[in-house]
Amino acid sequence: RLTAKRLFSTSHSSVDSAEMKKFQLLAHKWWDEEGEFSALHSMNDIRVPFIRDTLLNMSSNYHLGSPLSGVKILDVGCGGGLLSEPLGRLGASVTGIDPLEDNIRTADQHKSFDPVLAKRIQYKSSSLEEIVEESMETFDVIVASEVVEHVADLEMFIKCCSQVLKPEGSLFITTINKTQLSYVLGIVVAEKIMGIVPEGTHEWEKFVPPEELEHLLKSYGFSVQTVNGMLYNPLSGSWSWMESTSVNYALHAVKAGAQGHSSPTGALSELESEQPSATAGT
Amino acid sequence: TSAFMAAVCCRGLVAPLGGWFWAGPRAPFRSVGAAAPLYDVVVSGGGMVGSAMAAVLGHDIHFHDKKIALLEAGPRKEYDRVPDSYSNRVSSISPGSATLLSSFGAWDHVCRLRLKPFRRMQVWDACSEAMIVFEKDDLDDMGYIVENDVIMSALTKQLDAVADRVEIFYGSRAVGYTWPLPSHSCVTSPWVQIELADGRRLQTKLLIGADGHNSVVRKEAEIKNIEHQYDQSAVVATLHLSEATDNNVAWQRFLPTGPIALLPLSDTASSLVWSTCHEHASELLAMDEESFVDSINSAFWSNINHSDFIDTAGAMFRSALSLLKPSGSAVRQLPPSIAKVDPESRAMFPLGMGHAAEYVQHRVALIGDAAHRVHPLAGQGVNLGFGDIACLAHHLSAAAFNGSDLGSLKHLLKFETERQRHNVSLIAAIDVLKRLYSTRLTPLVLLRTWGLQATNALPPLKVRISVY
Numbered sequence: 001r002l003t004a005k006r007l008f009s010t011s012h013s014s015v016d017s018a019e020m021k022k023f024q025l026l027a028h029k030w031w032d033e034e035g036e037f038s039a040l041h042s043m044n045d046i047r048v049p050f051i052r053d054t055l056l057n058m059s060s061n062y063h064l065g066s067p068l069s070g071v072k073i074l075d076v077g078c079g080g081g082l083l084s085e086p087l088g089r090l091g092a093s094v095t096g097i098d099p100l101e102d103n104i105r106t107a108d109q110h111k112s113f114d115p116v117l118a119k120r121i122q123y124k125s126s127s128l129e130e131i132v133e134e135s136m137e138t139f140d141v142i143v144a145s146e147v148v149e150h151v152a153d154l155e156m157f158i159k160c161c162s163q164v165l166k167p168e169g170s171l172f173i174t175t176i177n178k179t180q181l182s183y184v185l186g187i188v189v190a191e192k193i194m195g196i197v198p199e200g201t202h203e204w205e206k207f208v209p210p211e212e213l214e215h216l217l218k219s220y221g222f223s224v225q226t227v228n229g230m231l232y233n234p235l236s237g238s239w240s241w242m243e244s245t246s247v248n249y250a251l252h253a254v255k256a257g258a259q260g261h262s263s264p265t266g267a268l269s270e271l272e273s274e275q276p277s278a279t280a281g282t
Numbered sequence: 283t284s285a286f287m288a289a290v291c292c293r294g295l296v297a298p299l300g301g302w303f304w305a306g307p308r309a310p311f312r313s314v315g316a317a318a319p320l321y322d323v324v325v326s327g328g329g330m331v332g333s334a335m336a337a338v339l340g341h342d343i344h345f346h347d348k349k350i351a352l353l354e355a356g357p358r359k360e361y362d363r364v365p366d367s368y369s370n371r372v373s374s375i376s377p378g379s380a381t382l383l384s385s386f387g388a389w390d391h392v393c394r395l396r397l398k399p400f401r402r403m404q405v406w407d408a409c410s411e412a413m414i415v416f417e418k419d420d421l422d423d424m425g426y427i428v429e430n431d432v433i434m435s436a437l438t439k440q441l442d443a444v445a446d447r448v449e450i451f452y453g454s455r456a457v458g459y460t461w462p463l464p465s466h467s468c469v470t471s472p473w474v475q476i477e478l479a480d481g482r483r484l485q486t487k488l489l490i491g492a493d494g495h496n497s498v499v500r501k502e503a504e505i506k507n508i509e510h511q512y513d514q515s516a517v518v519a520t521l522h523l524s525e526a527t528d529n530n531v532a533w534q535r536f537l538p539t540g541p542i543a544l545l546p547l548s549d550t551a552s553s554l555v556w557s558t559c560h561e562h563a564s565e566l567l568a569m570d571e572e573s574f575v576d577s578i579n580s581a582f583w584s585n586i587n588h589s590d591f592i593d594t595a596g597a598m599f600r601s602a603l604s605l606l607k608p609s610g611s612a613v614r615q616l617p618p619s620i621a622k623v624d625p626e627s628r629a630m631f632p633l634g635m636g637h638a639a640e641y642v643q644h645r646v647a648l649i650g651d652a653a654h655r656v657h658p659l660a661g662q663g664v665n666l667g668f669g670d671i672a673c674l675a676h677h678l679s680a681a682a683f684n685g686s687d688l689g690s691l692k693h694l695l696k697f698e699t700e701r702q703r704h705n706v707s708l709i710a711a712i713d714v715l716k717r718l719y720s721t722r723l724t725p726l727v728l729l730r731t732w733g734l735q736a737t738n739a740l741p742p743l744k745v746r747i748s749v750y
Contacts, residue, residue, distance in 0.1 A: 032464075033690070042692075048684050065346020086685025091347075113472055115320065153623070 010130035015099045015127045022200060023079070027102030030080025031110055036198050039232060039239075040082050040146065043174070046230065046239045047145055047250065048086045051172050054226070054252050055141065058170070066091035074139040074164060076128055077147035081107035087143070088120040095139070101125040128160045135164045135276065145174040147236070148213070149206050155216060162220045167258045171222060174230065174250045178207035181246045194234050210245050222253040318483035319481035321351045321449075322688055323678075324476060326456055326499050328354025330373070330430060331650030331667035332492030333437040333612035334383070338675045340444035344682040350448045351484060352441070353476075355455040359431065360438040364396045369385070369429040370518045372545060372553045374532065376425050379668040383436070387443070390438035392428055398546045399423040402531040404615060405734075408538065408587045409722060410596045412731040413614055414738040425661070427532070427553065455479045459489070459502045462645060474645050474689075476734045488689040490647050490674070492667075495636050497652035503643050509636035512716065514540050515563035516633055516658055517556040520624035521578065526550050533617040535582055536660070536719040541659045542581045544617060552618070554578065555658055563630045574628070575620050582617045591724065596731050603735060634659055635713055637706070641698040645689030647656045647674060654705055657716045666705055673700050713748045 033041045033222030040050055042199055063069065069091030075084045079192055088094045088111075104125040111117045124131070142161050151157045161171055176186050183204050190196040199270055214224045230248035232239050317721035322345075326334045336352040337642075339345050375397075383389040401424055407411035416424060441448055460475035467591050473485040491499025500507060521544070523529070529546040556566070556578070566574060636655035641648050650667030677693045686693065718730050 033692070044686070052683075052685075063346065064343045067683070085687075087686035089682075201411065 013119075013127055013129055014151040014153045014157040016150060019150045019152075020100055023100055024102060026198060027080075027100060027106055030082060030103070030106050037080075037082065038237060039196050040079075042237050043145075043230075043232075043239050044083065044086055046241065047083065047172075047174055048090075050252075051087070051143065052090060052143070052230070052251055054172075055170065067091035071140045072138065073141045073143060074135075075155075076142060076144045076161075077150070078107060078123065079103050081110055081123065083143060083145055084121050084123075085111060085117055088117045092120065092141075094121045096121060096123045097126045097128065097131060098123075099125065099127045128157060128164075132160050132163050137164065137166050139164055139169060140166055141170045141172065143172045148173055148175045148208050149202060154208065154213075158216050158220050158222075162222065162255060165255045167255055169255050171217075171253045171255065172250070173213065173253075174248065175213070176207045176248055177200065177245055178204065178209045179246045182207055182248075185247050189234075190232075196232070196234055210249055210251065213251060219251050221256040223256065224251065224253045225251040226250075314393060318475065318485045320349075320485045320487070322348040322486070323488045323490060324351045324353065324474075324484060324486040325492055326353045326355070326476075327493035327650075327652070328352050328450070328452075328493065329492065329494065329650070330433050330437065331503065331671065332490075332665055333434065333441060334388070334668065335492055335649060335671045335674070336448050336450075336578045337386050337388065337437055337440045337444070338382070338449040338671055340441065342675065342679050342682075344679045345447065346429055348447065348455065348682065351486070352448060352450045353454050353456055353478070354450065354452055356452070357730075358438065358450075359434045361431075361435050364416050364429075365431065367624060367627075368520045368547050368551060368553065369431045370520050370553065370624075370629055371430040372547070373430055373433065373664045374428050374545060375428050375433075376424050376665045376668075377423065378424060378437065379665045382668050382672050383433075384443075386440055388433075388436040388440045391439050392432055395432045397426045397428045397432065398529070399426050400530045400532045400546055402615075403534070404531055404617070405534045405536070405608075406614075407536050407719070407727070407731060408581075408733065409727045410585075410588065410592045412596055412729040412734040412738075414734050425532070427547060429483065429547075445729060451478070454482075454579065456498065459499065461503070471654060486645075486689075487687065488645055488678075490649060491601070491652045492648075492650050494654055495634070495651040495655040500638055500648055500652050503646050505643065505648070506639040507636055508639065509634060511632065511634040512557075512657065513559055513635045514557045514657075515560050515630045517558065517563050517566050517628065517630045518552065519554045519574075519629070520627040521552050521554050521575075521620045522622040522624070523550050523552060524621040527618055529618065531615060531617075532661075533582070535617075537581055537721045538587060538720065541719065543659075543661075544582070545661075552620075554623075556581070557633060557658065560632070564630065567628050567630055571623050571625065574623055576622050578623075583619070587722065589724070590732060592727055595728055596735065599732050599735055635709070635716075637709055641670075641701060642691065642694035644691050647694055647697065649674060653701075654709055656709055656712050659716055659719075660708075660712045662708065662712065666708070670697075670701055671691070673697050 029035050030037055055071065056062055056067055067090050068087060071092045073087055073094045074094045075087070075094055075096040078084050078098050081096055084094045084096040084107065096107060104123045107123045111121050142165055146155060148157065165171060176182055187202060187204055191199045191201060210227050218225055227245060228250050229242040229245040230239055230250055231242040232248065325332045325338060332352065336350055339350055376458060380389055383392065383618040401417055403416040403424060405412060443448060455478065456476050457479050458477040462472045462474060471485065473487055474489045476484045476486065489499060491497050493499055526549045529549050529552065532545050534541050539559055539562060542556040545553045545555065566577060634655060635657060638648055638653045641653050649670040653670065654666060656663055657667065672698045677697045678688060681688060681693045718726060
């Protein structure tokens with residue numbers, strides 16, 4: 001089995017060991033809402049509604065009391081479970097994976113006090129590649145929030161996402177653009193000046209411009225539906241949507257359907273077949 | 283177990299040293315808190331405000347799969363048909379409160395049982411002719427006089443309708459609360475632990491304190507409360523009018539000892555709320571029925587507190603106003619006269635004011651009298667509580683739809699800010715009014731006389747007050 005894993009993954013995995021070391025030191029601080037991860041806690045105020053409303057718009061059969069009931073979600077790079085828990089509370093069955101064992105331990109402990117969440121969320125210490133084999137086309141939704149700017153091999157990451165996602169499943173990514181502005185705001189101000197994010201968390205070189213991400217997604221059979229800019233206000237500690245994607249942005253893409261069609265809403269994809277598909281989707 | 287082992291080893295070490303027995307401190311008992319049932323929200327206090335809070339959440343679509351508990355020390359209160367006589371505890375329900383109650387179907391029950399709409403409020407001074415009249419231009423109902431028992435019955439019915447979501451513990455009193463440590467030191471339970479008088483335990487993600495002005499939740503949470511006992515008690519009674527009338531006006535006259543109010547119950551009956559000093563209140567309760575009725579009529583009709591000076595000054599001001607604003611003073615109606623009081627309906631209760639410095643803490647929120655207590659002179663008490671419910675339910679509903687932790691301070695603080703902004707000025711104004719009208723001192727009487735006359739003549743100010 002070990003051999004198969006090595007053959008399957010290419011020369012390097014998507015997990016960057018230097019990145020892991022950075023997060024190791026913060027593994028116990030996830031759930032302090034006013035601490036190092038406060039910006040991630042408040043990001044829930046826009047990323048959870050974004051995911052929820054996008055999925056509700058695509059579905060015709062849901063209950064507002066448990067809007068994500070029946071949806072299987074993979075939270076890649078779940079950390080301490082900051083995003084997994086709200087998604088679980090909305091009714092989804094969530095699998096949270098993170099390469100760092102300490103993060104998983106924190107996440108497991110935090111969910112353990114709530115019997116409903118404890119049943120709905122499963123955490124696993126693992127990289128994305130390691131679960132591909134047993135999870136082919138298993139998930140309705142993949143969420144990779146504030147993750148792709150930390151991975152070693154982005155192309156492999158996207159490929160694995162495509163493999164574990166069901167046809168017509170949704171992929172949600174939030175990450176940071178690679179621009180002068182994102183260097184100034186995302187690194188200089190956020191890390192060095194205001195301490196919004198612990199210093200050294202991000203490397204500008206690994207930031208991902210949305211164009212590059214979109215191109216990569218298309219080449220692996222995804223159709224990008226939405227790209228929205230996000231802005232953090234350090235004074236109020238809150239996030240909001242903005243036109244420009246120069247700093248932070250959120251992206252929603254849909255995997256091509258079983259026959260190679262993709263959902264009709266939003267942007268056209270080069271992989272779309274000649275006849276426009278009449279599949280479900282709004 | 284490790285602590286036990288350490289203790290044994292310790293004794294084992296010490297024993298050889300001359301057998302000196304050292305018991306050492308006992309290891310802290312790690313309670314099996316996980317066994318206690320976990321609720322999403324527990325409302326402590328099943329009065330009008332607590333029951334309405336539980337009902338609103340129970341009927342909220344985003345709380346569809348949540349578990350709510352309501353703790354009430356008393357027994358279940360409900361009736362299908364109203365008793366023939368009126369209860370002596372009534373509330374003035376504002377249109378806003380009526381809207382809240384209809385949002386989850388309780389208002390229909392109230393209407394089916396018994397209520398009295400009123401169109402007009404006349405408020406005047408005992409020391410002068412000054413008067414202010416509130417009424418809506420479109421002759422809509424300004425408010426409704428409803429017996430508290432009727433409201434409770436309606437709330438109980440609507441709680442029954444969501445019994446799968448809201449569990450009510452009657453005859454249950456909370457005797458102890460254990461607060462969780464801040465969320466990030468998550469080794470012990472992050473929930474609020476509640477111990478009931480019968481030994482049962484509950485856990486909850488959010489505790490809502492609706493347990494009245496002596497709130498145990500507020501005290502246990504160590505939230506500071508600014509409070510002040512007035513030197514007044516309110517005397518309530520059910521009265522019968524001398525003759526049947528439309529009776530759609532609420533009357534209030536400010537006597538130097540305190541305001542006396544007549545709230546319509548039907549064409550032939552009204553409810554009395556007379557705030558006065560403790561001694562006078564006891565006298566009123568002790569005197570025979572005829573003298574009691576005489577006192578009430580005299581309070582409304584007598585001009586004994588007028589002085590020529592004030593009357594003249596008031597008349598001058600009024601004519602000055604009518605030059606500036608010809609239609610500036612409304613027609614003075616005469617209050618009804620009372621013939622009889624319902625036997626056994628006389629009661630009294632002490633009055634005070636209070637305001638909690640904070641309405642919320644991590645996993646705790648206060649609503650109703652637990653957060654703020656006012657003088658009944660403005661008929662606002664329960665309406666403030668219903669306003670708290672509307673605001674808190676709005677924020678909790680949004681939080682539930684976002685998958686947030688319900689006890690998180692983030693949205694609780696939004697509720698606190700909104701309500702404190704609304705409540706503080708009103709509570710302060712009521713307190714000022716109470717003090718301003720508790721005197722015979724000429725300058726203050728003059729001030730409030732002119733103030734009242736001016737307010738009566740200025741539509742924008744009046745509209746603002748009545749819309750509050």
